[in-house]
Amino acid sequence: MKTDTIKVVRAVSRVICGDGETCSKGTAFLISPTRVITATHVVDSYFEDQSPIILQFLNVENCFILRQAVPINNLEIEKSPVTILSFDEPIDCDFLEFTNYEINDQDQYETFGYPVVKWEMGQWTSQKVSRKLDASMMRPFDWDIDLNHNSKIEDFSGLSGAPLLVNGELTGVLLTEALVEKKSISLGAISISKFKQVLEDCNIKIIDTSYTLYDSELIHQPEGQNYTEYTFIEKLESANIFEHEMCQTEFYNAEILKRVIESKGIDKDILSFKKLQDKIQSIWHTKYIAFKNLDDGSELLSSVYERIEDLDSELLAADKKVSLFVKKGMLHQLSEECKVGWVKNYKSKLIDYQRIKGES
Incomplete structure (x- = not known):
């Protein structure tokens, strides 16, 4: 199924958590008119000292749309690699819906987000899934899907929280890791199977792609x-x-x-x-x-x-x-x-x- 690129770009936002030079930057995307999902590490400082979380939607209208958001899933019980954020005033555009599509090695994936080196405009990245990690494999990071990439971008910081789209289906959330000189040079994703309970607890629907x-x-x-x-x-x-x-x-x-x-x-x-x-x-x-x-x-x-x-x-x-x-x-x-x-x-x-x- 072909990805609806316009719908995706409109639904994706920048995330800023904290103030000044020490703020954390990342990506999020709409999963309802008043909710987005992002990578938890993007908003860690909120849980540490209640730092404000600001969402910036760049492509819904011809100006920034800003929302202040707060997490709604309880991470004090069991910390999840993803966090759902809520805000009061709805965003007037289509949101993205997760599906239970099973990802396979060498599937084609796409994502759109805001790495800091492309912070003003955002960036599409497309390549193939390198491998899907199972419980028996060593997993040094939170993700369970390794992603290939051929981007000229040297630092993927800021792309965490972007949607993982496989064959046009929303199947997970991107995560990045800072490995060399504080630059995120590796891409991975967490599949829906790893945070399904978080979605269900927040009454977020998962579309069944089976026939x-x-x-x-x-x-x-x-x-x-x-x-x-x-x-x-x-x-x-x-x-x-x-x-x-x-x-x-x-x-x-x-x-x-x-x-x-x-x-x-x-x-x-x-x-x-x-x-x-x-x-x-x-x-x-x-x-x-x-x-x-x-x-x-x-x-x-x-x-x-x-x-x-x-x-x-x-x-x-x-x-x-x-x-x-x-x-x-x-x-x-x-x-x-x-x-x-x-x-x-x-x-x-x-x-x-x-x-x-x-x-x-």
């Missing part, structure tokens, strides 16, 4: 849809399979899922869908090699269906829960692309069938 349509036994009927001229129907009929109402419904549901995945534009899910189709084609091919019938394909279709049912929870298990009904529909998507058929020499049989059909 809930297929998490149930719900089956959509292709009402008013005529598949008579579709290749997969002609393939069935050229193999003397004329009772194909269920095949049409399976195809229809597989097409719905395909459109949902393509509309989201998430590379990982598009690849997962393609891999699932490839596995189903392989199952068909194994059965097809031993199949000899030149005229009737009902036995082959039934045999492939049964094998898909047998492997539903093993070989054909998907990252997103995909119903058995849809997996059978993928067979007919492959047939529509002329990658599978139901009798020997199915391509020539299809041509003969289409010729006779055209003459009648």
Whole structure:
């Protein structure tokens, strides 16, 4: 899914905590009209001596919009790497919403924030996720996601608290570490899984990116849809399979899922869908090699269906829960692309069938 860059830039603010040269600078972003989230270390001095926290929104109107903010989550119990700040007067622009999208190594990420060397205008940074750290790995910092970067910026100080966007989904918060001569030269992020409780305690919604349509036994009927001229129907009929109402419904549901995945534009899910189709084609091919019938394909279709049912929870298990009904529909998507058929020499049989059909 493509990032809405205008929405992101408008929702991101500068954060100043404290006064004078000793103040701390960072980035925050709107998660509701009256709340932002930032990295806790940006506002440490508030917890130490009640230093004021000022938010500066540069891109909502043609002038600065200022808000004084205070933390709302209780860090005295258990200190979190992120802090939610609240203020009284709402900001009139769209806020950003977290999703439960699972980050993977080499995913493309983007962020916009205010490193001190780009304090006046802000800076976009885009690269790939280096690696996702699990509990067994050494983690010297608070973050659980290492980020590559190819920026010419030598100091990322101030970028802490910026949104982590992966495939257009808000999935975490950026953190930086001062490692060399007080310059932050490393980039990382904390994923939503590490501060989910903070969001829930503050009643901040997390969008579920899974395809809930297929998490149930719900089956959509292709009402008013005529598949008579579709290749997969002609393939069935050229193999003397004329009772194909269920095949049409399976195809229809597989097409719905395909459109949902393509509309989201998430590379990982598009690849997962393609891999699932490839596995189903392989199952068909194994059965097809031993199949000899030149005229009737009902036995082959039934045999492939049964094998898909047998492997539903093993070989054909998907990252997103995909119903058995849809997996059978993928067979007919492959047939529509002329990658599978139901009798020997199915391509020539299809041509003969289409010729006779055209003459009648």
